[in-house]
Amino acid sequence: MSALARYFIANGKEVAGYDKTPTGITKSLEDLGIAIHFEDDIKKVSNEFLNPENTLIIYTPAIPKNHDEFNYFKENNFKILKRSTVLGEITKQTVCLAVAGTHGKTTTTSILGHLLNVCDVPVTAFLGGISENYNSNLIINGTEVTVVEADEFDRSFLTLSPDLACITSMDADHLDIYGNADELIKTFKDFLERIKPNGKLFVKNGLPLKGITYGIEDESDYSAQNISIENGSYVFDINTPNGIYKNFKFSLPGRHNLSNAIVALAMAAEYGCSFDELARGLESYKGVKRRFTYQIKTEDFVFIDDYAHHPEEINAVHQAVREMYPNKKVLAIFQPHLFSRTKDFSDGFAESLSKFDEILLLDIYPAREIPIEGVTSKWLLNKIQNSNKKLIQKSEIIDEIRKSKAQIILTIGAGDIGAEVKYIKEAFHV
Structure with missing residues (x-):
């Protein structure tokens, strides 16, 4: 939500919002001139936002059904859209790169957004966490390409129509929404139907899906090989459908993070970035706050x-x-x-x-x-x-x-x- 707030501010809109508690993120939004309140009371909303003719209300499923402000907007005929729907609308006129999976979305999305930015791609990347490189969850370098997290919660990702998409994992989660793991997997397969006809799917090796595979020290289409640890960083070669590229460096600990880096590299490479630029981008990547x-x-x-x-x-x-x-x-x-x-x-x-x-x-x-x-x-x-x-x-x-x-x-x-x-x-x- 805060990335969307930054996006609309960057595009000259007036933005205000509600959150349950103050955080570092809400403080950073207030520093941008966004009025935020923390009490569910319509009187806390400025009059300029109480005109249904020119105000769009964006919400997430985290807002409870008995929320007084939310019900005021519904009863007074405001245009109300779910966050995922708004993301879907923003990405429609762009080349959309979407990252799906029950784990790894935020890190993978932030790596991919950073790589495309370093490669000077005109990209807008919506991140699910605060990038250490940009101290923000929004990267803006143009509007031709969008990078988004394709969130499986509440089936939100079915609003997207990506050109390139990846699936990092499909472990059971959100069973309060889906009921069982089979239903969750079915919804991931529904998401794959949303990929554009000439689009590409990237899947972690071992998942029961067909696509461009990625992995670590295996026979995937894109895989990390000859891995060593030097000064707390991974050093590795990457095997690709077009040959082997050597001496990549990546500083986030954990094989799960290295796996996320491989699929971000693969998606950026398939988009058209050069491996020389990708190596430079990966080495300069600093991570996401609250991810190791x-x-x-x-x-x-x-x-x-x-x-x-x-x-x-x-x-x-x-x-x-x-x-x-x-x-x-x-x-x-x-x-x-x-x-x-x-x-x-x-x-x-x-x-x-x-x-x-x-x-x-x-x-x-x-x-x-x-x-x-x-x-x-x-x-x-x-x-x-x-x-x-x-x-x-x-x-x-x-x-x-x-x-x-x-x-x-x-x-x-x-x-x-x-x-x-x-x-x-x-x-x-x-």
Whole structure:
């Protein structure tokens, strides 16, 4: 939503908005002159926006049905569109590159947007997170090409008609929407029908789909080969349908991130970018905030923050941290996101969290949901097969870190745990 707000401001529109709580993102929007309020009260909306003739209302499914402002706009005949529909309209007159998948969308989209920008493609990229390169979730270098996340939540991606699309993963998620994994996979296949007739599909090797494949040290159409780690960065060659290109560098830890980089390279190459420019772009890529973001990095103490909120994402974070710090003790502080997701994947969460040396568990962040009876963090804690585990409140995080002998600290989750990062950083900054 904030990327759309930036887009409309950049195009000379007046923009205002509502959010549940103030964040760094809302502050950055206010700095652009966007009026934001945090109380559900139509009186907080300026009169200039209360004219249905010239005001477009854009919303996401995160807005509850009983939201007073939302219902005011509906009852007074304002034009109301879902965020995904607006993205679909914006991309219609452009070459659209869409990134789909249950994990990896934001990182892949931000890599792809950055690569196209470095290659001087006239691109507008809408990102699901704040790019470290641009300190924004919007990259604007023109309007001929758009890069978007194709979000499977609530079937939002069915509003898009991409020229190039990729699928990074199809693990079960959002079962509160889909009911079962088969229905989710069916919806991904419906999305593939949205690709334009002469378009191209890129799929992670191993997925049950036909397209241009990508992978790591395998026989994919695009694959990373001869991988080594130098000074905390991956160095690799890339095997392509047109030959091998050598000495690429990429600084985000974790094989999952390297996989995201490969498909971004593949899509940019198939669009028409040169591998010399792509190598330069990849080496200069800095990442996305809250995606394995180093907050403190010294010889004796490392603090990393990550948005992971699904068992497979936590497994990927674990793989990355063990690869980078193979002999160090790791403390993971996890805030589950959504009662339904915790219920649906409790065994997966327990298994993935058990791999860390110590686990601190916070209460479930409800987001758009009401509690489900019996689904609590205490219930999840009892499933974790690791004796070094504890249920804590957010106010106890810093004291618990001080008690630990772990050298690597991870904060993990998609809720408001991200707001605790600055306090942890201040407490342990050296």
